[in-house]
Amino acid sequence: MAVRKIITLGNPILRQKAQPVSKITKAEQQLIDDMFETMEENEGVGLAAPQVAVPKRIFVAKWEGETYALVNPVIEWRSDDLVSGMEGCLSIPRVQAEVNRHLKIRVKALDRNGNKVIIEPEGWLARIFQHEIDHLDGILIIDRSDDLYWVVTEVDEDGKERTRLIPTTKSAIIAAFQKRKTPVRR
Ligand code: ZN
Numbered sequence: 001m002a003v004r005k006i007i008t009l010g011n012p013i014l015r016q017k018a019q020p021v022s023k024i025t026k027a028e029q030q031l032i033d034d035m036f037e038t039m040e041e042n043e044g045v046g047l048a049a050p051q052v053a054v055p056k057r058i059f060v061a062k063w064e065g066e067t068y069a070l071v072n073p074v075i076e077w078r079s080d081d082l083v084s085g086m087e088g089c090l091s092i093p094r095v096q097a098e099v100n101r102h103l104k105i106r107v108k109a110l111d112r113n114g115n116k117v118i119i120e121p122e123g124w125l126a127r128i129f130q131h132e133i134d135h136l137d138g139i140l141i142i143d144r145s146d147d148l149y150w151v152v153t154e155v156d157e158d159g160k161e162r163t164r165l166i167p168t169t170k171s172a173i174i175a176a177f178q179k180r181k182t183p184v185r186r
Pocket of ligand 1: 088089131
C-alpha cells in the first residue's frame with residue numbers, strides 16, 4: 001500500500017471525464033487500497049481516482065465507520081429535496097463552498113470485487129457520494145456554488161488557532177492556484 005500524491009486545481013486531469021473500468025484487476029484493487037490510505041493520511045471522507053491522477057471511474061469514502069469503494073458508480077435516482085452544506089475538497093485546499101446536494105440518492109456500482117451493489121445514501125453520505133461522482137465528470141465544488149470561501153487559520157495572542165472564512169470568487173480561486181503552479185523563471 002502506498003500514499004499517492006493528490007493533484008490540485010489547475011491540473012487538467014481534474015477536468016477530464018474519467019473512463020469507465022472495463023475489468024477490475026489487481027491494478028484497480030491496488031489503486032483502491034492506495035486511495036483509502038491516501039484519504040486517511042489526508043483526513044478526508046472521500047477521494048476520487050482522478051484526484052490521484054488516475055482518470056478512472058472509481059471513488060472511495062469513509063463515513064461513520066463504514067468504508068465504501070465504488071467502481072463505475074451511476075446515480076439512478078435523486079430525491080427532489082436539496083440540502084445546503086459546507087464542503088471542502090482535498091484538491092482545492094484551504095477553500096470551502098456552500099453546495100446544494102440532493103438529500104437522498106440511489107447509486108448503482110461495482111464493489112472492489114466486481115460485485116453489483118446498490119446503495120441509497122442519505123444526508124452527509126449522499127453529499128460525499130455526489131461530490132465524488134462529480135469528480136468523475138470533471139466537476140468541482142467551485143462549479144457548483146457561488147458561496148465560496150478561503151479558509152484562513154489565525155493564531156491569537158493565547159496561541160489558540162482560529163479559522164476564519166473569507167468570501168471569494170471562482171475566478172480568484174482559479175487564479176490563485178494557477179499562480180502557485182507557475183514555474184519560477186530564470
Ligand atoms: Zn473533492
